[in-house]
Amino acid sequence: MINLGIIGTNWITDQFVQAAHQTGSYQLAAVYSRRLETAQKFGENYGDVEYATDLVTFFAIQHVDTVYIASPNSLHFEQAKQAILAGKNIIVEKPAFSTPQEMDEIIELANQQRVFFFEAARNIHEQAFKTIADFLPLKDQTIGADFSFMKYSSRYDQVLDGEEPNIFSPHFSGGALVDLGVYPIYAALAWFGMPNESLYFAKKIQTDVDGIGTGILRYEEFDVTIRTGKISDSYQPAEIFLSNGTLVLDAIHSIDEAVFHDRDHQRKIKLSVQRVENPMVEEAAAFAEVILNPTDRTLGTNYEEWVELARNVNQVLYDMRKSAGIVFDADEK
Ligand SMILES: NC(=O)c1ccc[n+]([C@@H]2O[C@H](COP(=O)([O-])OP(=O)(O)OC[C@H]3O[C@@H](n4cnc5c(N)ncnc54)[C@H](OP(=O)(O)O)[C@@H]3O)[C@@H](O)[C@H]2O)c1
Incomplete structure (x- = not known):
């Protein structure tokens, strides 16, 4: 456990x-919050839970072996570092993480301390994602792809209020991109590998980050278009253009339907994919398998691939952000 x-x-x-509880492999053991009441309210339905309002106390709780970090993005790095140093x-x-430097430092530290680092990129751990990976032909038959994920954020109303x-x-x-x-971006890199060039064109909002934008990932033989935004909604499906037809997915972030339309319009192949109700169950189960079987070679290889993918996604996000002139405080550290 x-x-x-x-x-x-x-x-x-x-x-x-x-x-995590649904997988049967985890037990919530400790909650950190800046306020004790918030921590207690969070943990009250999960049985025997310890609470902390400072991180030193939190990381000193011996029987906690794994920490899930879902704080604002720029805080992940320091919290991750402290967690790893606490084993x-x-x-x-x-x-x-915000920059390639942060990512590299954490990966190195995790290796040194012999602990696991997972980025919670839930879409690549979904069964649907793997079904599509198996269906996709060799890369030389890919002509292009078009992926969108855009969802209006109610927190943009606060931006409009100053x-x-x-x-x-x-x-x-x-910002929308990150x-x-x-x-x-995770989907593109997992299915097609690392692009040669990554560009982003964005509309910045009052706070100086991107509200909406279009990216292009340039591969040797094709391009992938990425559309993203938090100040509008998109209802566009995702498409992968192949030399013998087009694979249409209902969405890229959580795939519930995947249909291949062949070039001469004679045939449609419906892939067997299904979204699970809680979209985080599959990633939680995948991480647990690695944590609970640390010497398993196949799982170890999967883990190393996820880490390299996380590193590459981080680099692409950084390159795209730079190309659009989006600067974070973390860049100056
Ligand atoms: N996988 C997904 O589908 C998904 C969905 C949403 C978000 N996320 C990710 O989850 C992370 C958190 O996102 P969020 O929207 O929940 O962020 P958030 O509301 O801004 O903050 C998350 C938590 O961090 C603490 N916090 C907030 N502001 C803080 C500050 N100034 N200093 C220190 N702690 C602060 C708060 O906990 P306390 O008050 O208890 O300290 C808060 O509950 C992000 O990395 C985001 O990308 C992932």
Whole structure:
């Protein structure tokens, strides 16, 4: 059983803890919050839970072996570092870190301390995602792809009222690309590999981060278009253009339907994919398998691939952000 500690008490942590419990492999053991009442309210339905309002006390709780970090993006790095130095595995919400330097430092530290680092990029752990990976032909038959993830954020209303919520703040490494664009980028890199060039054209909002934008990932033989935004909604499906037809997915961040239409319009192949109710169960189960079987070679290889993918996604996010002139406080560290 994995004894889980959590940082961040918003709805996403609740969803993760429920998913983790659903796998049968985790038990919530400790909650950190800046306020004791918030921590206690979060943990009250999970049995025997310890609470902490400072991180030194929290990381000193011996029986916690794994910490899930879902704080504002710019805080992940320091919290992850402290957790690793305390000997804990870390599951860090996407986008795990703000810069390639931060990412490299954490990967190295986790290796040194012999603990696991997972980025909670839930879409790549979904069964649907793997079904599509198996269906896709060799890369030389790919002509292009078009992926969108855009969802209006109610927190943009606060921006319009003159406020700067964390998710739209450059101090907290926010903005549409890193928040939602990370899903299509994960999909592109997992299915097609690392692009040769990554560009982003964005409309900045009052807080100086991107509200909406279009990215292009340039591969040797084709391009992938990424559209993302938090100040509008998109209802566009995702499409992968192949030399013998087009694969249409209902969405890129959570796939519920995948249909291949062949070139001469004679045939449609419906892939067997299904979304699970809590979208975090599959990633929680995948992480647990690695944590609970640390010497398993196949799982170890999977883990190394996830880490390299996280590193590459982080680099692409950084390159795209730079190309659009989006600067975070974390860039200056
Ligand atoms: N995988 C997904 O589907 C998904 C969905 C949503 C969010 N996320 C990710 O989850 C993370 C958190 O996102 P969020 O929207 O929940 O962020 P948030 O509301 O800004 O903050 C999350 C938690 O961090 C703590 N916090 C807030 N402001 C803080 C500050 N100034 N200093 C220190 N702690 C602070 C709060 O917990 P306390 O008050 O208890 O200290 C809060 O509950 C992000 O990395 C985001 O990308 C992932």
